[in-house]
Amino acid sequence: MIRQNQRFLTQIYVMxxxxxxxxxxxxAFWLKFKSGYLPHQPTLPFKTYLMWATVYSLAAVLIxxxxxxxxxxxxxxxxxxxMKIIQVQGLSFLGLLSLFYIVKEVHIxxxxxxxFLTENIICLCIYRFSVKLILSRARRRGYNRRYILILGAGxxxxxxxxxxxxxxxMGYSVIGYLDDFITEHDHEHRTQKPILGKIEDLDAVLTRHTVDEVIIALPLKAYKKYAYIIDKCERFGVKTLIIPDFFDVLPARPFFDNFAGIPLINVxxxxxDELSNQILKRMFDIVFSLLTIALTSPVMLVAYLGIKLTSPGPVIFKQERVGLDRRTFRMYKFRSMHMYDQSVADMQWTVENDPxxxxxxxxxxxxxIDELPQFFNVLAxxxxxxxxxxxxxxxxEQFKEEIPKYMVKHHIRPxxxxxxxxNGLRGDTSIKDRIVHDLFYIENxxxxxxxxxxxxxxxxxLLNKNAY
Known part of the structure; x- marks a missing residue:
């Protein structure tokens, strides 16, 4: 019943x-003006606040x-x-502030x-999360399910x-497979759903079974059959989704772009890469770095004096590193080692109990603590x-030949x-495991x-057994 009435569910969500x-x-009105916790008499009548709250709410629905x-x-x-809740409510709130400026509403x-904004976001999160958890539990028990037919038993x-x-x-249930090579794949599915027939039997299977979505998981050589499959599915009003045969080389969430009217898959x-995200991250970096430098300045002063008093040489160690877009820069650290040939440091890995x-x-x-000067790298x-x-x-240069996708890490700032x-991957730990985590971070x-x-x-x- 529920899965056949998405429009009705949308109306319920809006209400x-x-x-x-x-x-x-x-x-919010009671807390501010009536509770006594925040003593203040409204300079505008209740109906004015209600009007602006209504405008805000309707704008949030439209956005x-x-x-x-x-x-x-x-x-x-x-x-x-x-994230969607914060995005929608934030845009709506900015729109409301713009209206205040246009109509010169200065007394609110x-x-x-x-x-109002804080409570609305909290309330939306609580009720949306509650609905999601309730639906998830219902789907685990067999309710509100969607039925999937997989084309391709490979x-x-x-x-x-x-x-x-x-x-x-998630509430999905696979009813079975269709595959032209039944004998080759049938023995592989003793613990899975059955192969219901060949691709040419799609019409009959869609007639006989309740199917919500058809997943095309065929090899590239079966590309000529796609038009037939999609046409049949659309005649039955069934959604069609395609798993590319080369999905294993794609990221977890591939992005579809458009170039000169031709759809492209952004690998x-x-x-x-989005300017808004770059600005947000850069602003946060600057503010966080300034606060950290201010708060840790006594610690850095102690580190400065400790290095000066315990070993000869400069306090700050500068080393060339590869950063954004494969460009090199000088990274700063408090010097933690004796003075030695710089070329040795550039080509030698730090190990446990390093002499x-x-x-x-x-x-x-x-x-x-030796990493604290890098906040100046952030500011720069x-x-x-x-x-x-x-x-x-x-x-x-060594890792890019040995470790797949190593150079992808240079798409963003280090x-x-x-x-x-x-996740514990510091010091002399697996580079391959680090790259797996770095790629996950970059894509997500x-x-x-x-x-x-x-x-x-x-x-x-801050205290790590691999930090040597």
């Missing part, structure tokens, strides 16, 4: 969002439709839902607006079947607070900390992912 906005408006906030969410994660309470089709089975909360979609370290330098490296634009760790040119480092970047990594760095990563 629920408007009801949520009304409740948060009344709560929500434009931002696909009311599109089906079955495949989306909770973090994606939260700023505290009320802040309360390795691609079987992999997709296994992935569906690992995510029962490596990087969220930080080149000073006693005070070992402490700096163990506590990650060479680095970011969060990103893949930069490497020396000598090792970059970082002081990163997803790999917060969000502002809140950066915050998560910073929190994990502070709580887990």
């Amino acid at each position: 629920a969002d408007l009801l949520c906005a009304l409740l948060t408006f009344l709560t 929500g439709f434009y931002a696909r906030f009311y599109a089906p969410r079955r495949r989306k994660s909770l973090s994606y839902e939260a 309470s700023r505290e009320f607006l802040a309360l 390795s691609v089709g079987r992999s997709f079947h296994d992935s569906i089975g690992q995510n029962p909360g 490596r979609d990087v969220p930080l 080149r370290r000073t006693r005070f330098g070992a402490f700096l490296r163990k506590t990650s 634009g060479h680095m970011s607070v969060v990103g893949p760790r930069p490497e020396r040119p000598y090792f970059v 970082g002081i900390t990163g997803w790999a480092q917060t 970047w969000t502002f809140f992912f950066d915050i998560r990594i910073i929190v994990r760095t502070v709580t887990k990563g």
Whole structure:
């Protein structure tokens, strides 16, 4: 019943969002003007506040439709839902402030607006998450399911079947396969769904079974059959999705672009290629670096004095590293080793109990204090607070030939900390594992992912057994 009435569900979501906005408006108005917690008499009547709250709520619904906030969410994660809520509410709030400026509405309470926005976001998150969890539990029990037919019983089709089975909360059920090579694949499906026939039997299977989506998992050599399959599915009103035979070389979330009217698959979609994301990350880097430098200046002063008093030579160690777009820069660190030939440092890996370290330098490296000068690299634009760790040119030339996709890490600015480092991949650890984590970060970047990594760095990563 539910899966056949998406439009009705969308209407329910819109009404629920408007009801949520009304409740948060009344709560914010009571807290600001009636509760006594924030003593203040309204300079505008209640009906004026109600009017502006209504304008804001209707704008949020319109922007929500434009931002696909009311599109089906079955495949989306909770973090994606939260980002959409913040995006829609933030744009609506900016629109409301613009209207205030145009009509010269200067007497409305700023505290009320802040309360209203904050409560609305919290309320939306709670009820949307609750609905998602309730639907997930219902789907696990067999309700609100969508039925899938897989065309292609080879390795691609079987992999997709296994992935569906690992995510029962999404509410998808595979009814079976269609494949022209039944005898070759039939013995491989004793523990999976049956092969219901050949591709030419699609018409009969769609007539006989309830099918919501058809997944084409055929090899490239079967490309000529795609037009027939899609035509048949559209005649039955069934959605068609295609798994490329080369899906294993694509990122987790490939991006479709358009060039001169021709659709293209962007093999490596990087969220930080978008200007808005670049500006957000850069602004955060500058503010966070300034605050960190201010707060840790006493620590850096102690480190400066400790290095001066315990070993001869400069306090700051500068080393060439490869950064954004494969360009080199000088990375700063507090010197933690005795003075020696720079060419040796550029081509030698640091190991446990490295004899080149000073006693005070070992402490700096163990506590990650030696990394603090890199915040000046961030201010200069060479680095970011969060990103893949930069490497020396000598090792970059070596790794790019030995490790697949190693050079992809240079699509974004390198970082002081990163997803790999917060998962224990520091020091003399697997480069291949680091790249796997770096690629995941690059393809799945969000502002809140950066915050998560910073929190994990502070709580887990400052003292690390691999930091030598």
